Amino acid sequence: MINLTREEIRARVAALGPWFHNMEIDGVPTAPDHFLGDYPRTKWKSFADAIPQDLTGRTVLDIGCNGGFYSIEMKRRGAERVLGIxxxxxYLAQARFAAxxxxxxxxxxxxxxYDVASLGERFDVVLFMGVLYHLRHPLLALDLVGEHVVGGLMVFQSMQRGSARAAQVPEDVPFWTTALFDDADYPKLHFVENRYAGDPTNWWIPNAACVEAMLRSAGFSIVERPEREVYVCRKTGPAAGEGAVHPARGWGRATGGNSQTGSDA
Known part of the structure; x- marks a missing residue:
């Protein structure tokens, strides 16, 4: 633990800003004017009971950890090891300081x-929150996470737009059947060519049916939906089709732009 005065903490928080995660560090808020309010604490309260209160002896992977709010909450529940990526x-500098x-x-x-295979281990709890819509290749990411790092629960969250209902989609439909695709409840993944909410890394925005279908396609079963955008899942089978086509890299160097794991959770 670092020993800093309230004024020193306030100065460090300002120097590391702007923050997306609003946390209180010894009484100093990191993002008191967040446009979503006290975020992500308000989101956390809506699904906190879906995660074991006691994580003693368990390992946690926080994918797209941002400023570290959820990593810190997992550690406070007694997790033996928490890794935020x-x-x-x-964001990582913020998270390190907050912890x-x-x-x-x-x-x-x-x-x-996309490089989670290089970790070479599975985790008891994987948080994959506020990441999917920042990814150029979202289903690939889900496949890789399920294939390489989920060893127990996965807590998944994504921004959603469109219908909150999920249509019952048949196993197969004839080629000439087209009306189904006009149904607002059919799985839809909206592509953002330019920007959404001023963010150039917002690439895809699914509706609820699409989120659930993608999770199933990646081999997950939805155990619980404690909040409108949050799903608690378990890996219960292989990904559909050929699964992840991205090679399992044996090295740890990250590639690509800041939309690879940057999180708005």
Whole structure:
């Protein structure tokens, strides 16, 4: 734990800003004027009970950890090891400072979600929140996460737009059947060519049916949906079709732009 005065903490918070995760570090808020309010604490309260209160002896991987809010909460529940990964070094600097100032031992590593195979281990709890819509290749990422790092629960969250209902989609439909695709409840993944909410890394925005279909396609079963955008899942089978086509890299260097694991969770 680092010993800093309230004024020193306030100065460090300002120097590391802007923050997306609003946290209180010894009474100093990191993003008090967040456009979503007290975020992500308000989101966390809506699904916190879906994760075991006691994580003693368990391992946690936080993909797209951002400023470290969820990593810190997992460590506070007694997790033996928490690893937070993000591609954005600015977010990682925030997370390291928040953890150190809170007296918590958490490992943070700069890494692309597409390279999770290089970790060479599975985790009891995997948080994959606020990441999917920042990815150029979202289903590939889900396939790789399920194939290489999920060893127990996966807590998944994505921004959603469109219908909150999920249509019952038949196993197969004739080629000339087209009306189905006009159904608002049919799985839809909206592509953002330019920007959404001023963010150039917002690439895809699914509706609820699409989120659920993608999770199933990646071999996950949805155990619980404690909040509108949050799903608690278990890996129960292989990915559909050929699964992940990206090679399992044996090295740890991240590649690509900041949309690889940057999280808005």
């Amino acid at each position: 993000d591609f954005d070094e600015g 150190e100032a809170s007296g918590l031992e958490i490992e943070f590593r700069q890494m692309s979600v």
